[in-house]
Amino acid sequence: xxxxxxxxxxxxxxxxxxxxxxxxxxxxxxxxxxxxxxxxxxxxxxxxxxxxxxxxxxxxxxxxxxxxxxxxxxxxxxxxxxxxxxxxxxxxxxxxxxxxxxxxxxxxxxxxxxxxxxxxxxxxxxxxxxxxxxxxxxxxxxxxxxxxxxxxxxxxxxxxxxxxxxxxxxxxxxxxxxxxxxxxxxxxxxxxxxxxxxxxxxxxxxxxxxxxxxxxxxxxxxxxxxxxxxxxxxxxxxxxxxxxxxxxxxxxxxxxxxxxxxxxxxxxxxxxxxxxxxxxxxxxxxxxxxxxxxxxxxxxxxxxxx
Amino acid sequence: xxxxxxxxxxxxxxxxxxxxxxxxxxxxxxxxxxxxxxxxxxxxxxxxxxxxxxxxxxxxxxxxxxxxxxxxxxxxxxxxxxxxxxxxxxxxxxxxxxxxxxxxxxxxxxxxxxxxxxxxxxxxxxxxxxxxxxxxxxxxxxxxxxxxxxxxxxxxxxxxxxxxxxxxxxxxxxxxxxxxxxxxxxxxxxxxxxxxxxxxxxxxxxxxxxxxxxxxxxxxxxxxxxxxxxxxxxxxxxxxxxxxxxxxxxxxxxxxxxxxxxxxxxxxxxxxxxxxxxxxxxxxxxxxxxxxxxxxxxxxxxxxxxxxxxxxxxxxxxxxxxxxxxx
Numbered sequence: 263x264x265x266x267x268x269x270x271x272x273x274x275x276x277x278x279x280x281x282x283x284x285x286x287x288x289x290x291x292x293x294x295x296x297x298x299x300x301x302x303x304x305x306x307x308x309x310x311x312x313x314x315x316x317x318x319x320x321x322x323x324x325x326x327x328x329x330x331x332x333x334x335x336x337x338x339x340x341x342x343x344x345x346x347x348x349x350x351x352x353x354x355x356x357x358x359x360x361x362x363x364x365x366x367x368x369x370x371x372x373x374x375x376x377x378x379x380x381x382x383x384x385x386x387x388x389x390x391x392x393x394x395x396x397x398x399x400x401x402x403x404x405x406x407x408x409x410x411x412x413x414x415x416x417x418x419x420x421x422x423x424x425x426x427x428x429x430x431x432x433x434x435x436x437x438x439x440x441x442x443x444x445x446x447x448x449x450x451x452x453x454x455x456x457x458x459x460x461x462x463x464x465x466x467x468x469x470x471x472x473x474x475x476x477x478x479x480x481x482x483x484x485x486x487x488x489x490x491x492x493x494x495x496x497x498x499x500x501x502x503x504x505x506x507x508x509x510x511x512x513x514x515x516x517x518x519x520x521x522x523x524x525x526x527x528x529x530x531x532x533x534x535x536x537x538x539x540x541x542x543x544x545x546x547x548x549x550x551x552x553x554x555x556x557x558x559x560x561x562x563x564x565x566x567x568x
Numbered sequence: 569x570x571x572x573x574x575x576x577x578x579x580x581x582x583x584x585x586x587x588x589x590x591x592x593x594x595x596x597x598x599x600x601x602x603x604x605x606x607x608x609x610x611x612x613x614x615x616x617x618x619x620x621x622x623x624x625x626x627x628x629x630x631x632x633x634x635x636x637x638x639x640x641x642x643x644x645x646x647x648x649x650x651x652x653x654x655x656x657x658x659x660x661x662x663x664x665x666x667x668x669x670x671x672x673x674x675x676x677x678x679x680x681x682x683x684x685x686x687x688x689x690x691x692x693x694x695x696x697x698x699x700x701x702x703x704x705x706x707x708x709x710x711x712x713x714x715x716x717x718x719x720x721x722x723x724x725x726x727x728x729x730x731x732x733x734x735x736x737x738x739x740x741x742x743x744x745x746x747x748x749x750x751x752x753x754x755x756x757x758x759x760x761x762x763x764x765x766x767x768x769x770x771x772x773x774x775x776x777x778x779x780x781x782x783x784x785x786x787x788x789x790x791x792x793x794x795x796x797x798x799x800x801x802x803x804x805x806x807x808x809x810x811x812x813x814x815x816x817x818x819x820x821x822x823x824x825x826x827x828x829x830x831x832x833x834x835x836x837x838x839x840x841x842x843x844x845x846x847x848x849x850x851x852x853x854x855x856x857x858x859x860x861x862x863x864x865x866x867x868x869x870x871x872x873x874x875x876x877x878x879x880x881x882x883x884x885x886x887x888x889x890x891x892x893x894x895x
Contacts, residue, residue, distance in 0.1 A: 367869030549706035
């Protein structure tokens with residue numbers, strides 16, 4: 263267990279965390295502003311990844327691929343909002359869950375129908391591939407560093423958008439009192455479509471960025487979606503700051519737990535058993551973290567409301 | 569249009585007549601499909617106690633389905649390999665006896681429901697959905713990483729477990745066991761709904777504050793409902809594993825939770841026979857559309873979307889004279 267390994271794992275955890283943030287931020291905004299549980303957010307992540315893989319395959323340009331992911335997911339999000347989601351705002355959570363579950367089925371099987379069941383591959387662009395040497399002699403893949411940087415930049419942009427711009431003020435006002443801002447002359451329908459498309463674009467971007475280090479396949483979005491839910495439960499609903507800290511906490515716990523739990527157990531029990539029990543415990547670590555937060559603070563670390 | 573009671577009787581008659589007809593014409597596959605229907609219906613009847621009666625939108629009921637399945641898997645696996653399940657602090661042997669397996673499945677899933685319910689019922693609404701979904705995923709990943717019992721590949725059981733006096737390898741006899749259990753569960757659920765507990769739970773769904781003012785604790789009512797609900801779904805899980813003679817982490821997956829919930833909606837929320845009719849529709853669609861297209865889930869998705877947006881009462885609501893549940 264060297265210091266280099268620990269540093270590498272911390273960076274991996276950060277990289278995983280910022281990508282989770284891109285998912286969780288959109289989900290949290292949509293839940294906060296519209297009060298909607300969107301299970302289909304994972305599908306938008308998948309759509310981003312598939313758009314990127316298709317465009318990268320056709321043009322060979324990673325930049326175009328990313329733009330396609332953003333645009334494709336945003337358009338899909340806006341369409342879904344106008345056609346289906348809009349009818350769900352006044353319905354109870356059960357209807358929202360079922361309708362968005364139905365959307366997952368439609369999107370997943372539709373994608374399987376279009377692209378087949380085999381995973382696609384999205385390559386890291388040459389200029390970003392290969393390792394870099396960090397201070398302290400740590401070799402780390404450049405692309406993952408770029409992911410951390412890109413995630414932090416998007417997070418910064420989102421904070422700025424929410425806290426400083428006119429549209430951000432409208433979004434925050436929509437979270438607090440939707441009747442009032444409608445009465446003040448804001449087109450609430452357009453605002454909802456915009457927030458939904460923004461969340462979708464963030465999910466699509468995350469899908470494309472992560473798609474380059476994992477395979478692009480049907481069903482890739484849902485495990486991330488559920489982790490993003492864990493992030494929101496830990497961070498508190500409707501809070502971008504909570505989503506950010508929650509995402510980093512979940513990313514680090516997930517990555518470091520897989521390394522340290524087996525090692526820590528080896529100090530107590532025999533190595534073979536420690537490895538298998540440690541692996542099982544590590545796979546449960548973030549959910550145990552969620553349970554602890556629930557016991558201590560049921561509204562999440564930064565949540566104002568239940 | 570007909571009375572809901574008439575419709576229920578028709579459904580029950582169909583569940584008896586169709587497999588009997590298949591038995592006479594020697595079509596064991598139809599009996600297997602009917603068994604699958606009955607078991608899925610039981611899982612959904614379990615969820616319906618939490619969802620329809622208690623208003624608890626649990627998207628993690630696959631946990632109990634899977635635990636029931638793994639209770640069967642572990643006990644039968646140790647019985648077929650002649651190894652004890654555990655030796656310290658006391659000896660537990662595997663078993664191939666269905667009643668014992670059912671009891672274990674019910675106890676294990678009830679216990680898990682108690683813990684998950686205790687944690688997740690501290691919240692409500694959207695939070696509750698996310699948390700139950702997350703706990704489901706936790707069990708899914710645990711089952712995958714638990715390599716001693718097959719991990720991702722699951723566990724195969726070579727011979728179906730036994731029931732005293734019956735030959736469970738005969739499809740129609742196993743079906744009879746499952747249908748009898750479903751009938752008992754339905755009877756129990758109907759009694760529960762009009763018991764003082766059921767009425768209080770129903771009231772806690774509609775107006776928790778008034779229930780609190782009556783001196784009852786909504787949290788405790790919901791927790792008990794969640795435990796009963798989980799136990800029934802767990803029993804269905806054990807039967808499902810016995811039907812397939814196979815358990816795998818897929819029983820814990822979020823898709824499984826979603827499927828169990830879909831059954832209730834297709835049939836009609838909060839109605840006693842909603843899950844049963846929903847299961848019949850689901851298995852029929854799966855079988856017929858699945859033959860036509862590999863992508864049949866698209867059609868299921870569209871149907872589900874249509875039911876949610878346009879036909880709130882589900883199938884029973886469309887067919888019977890009582891349009892909405894909870895009068």
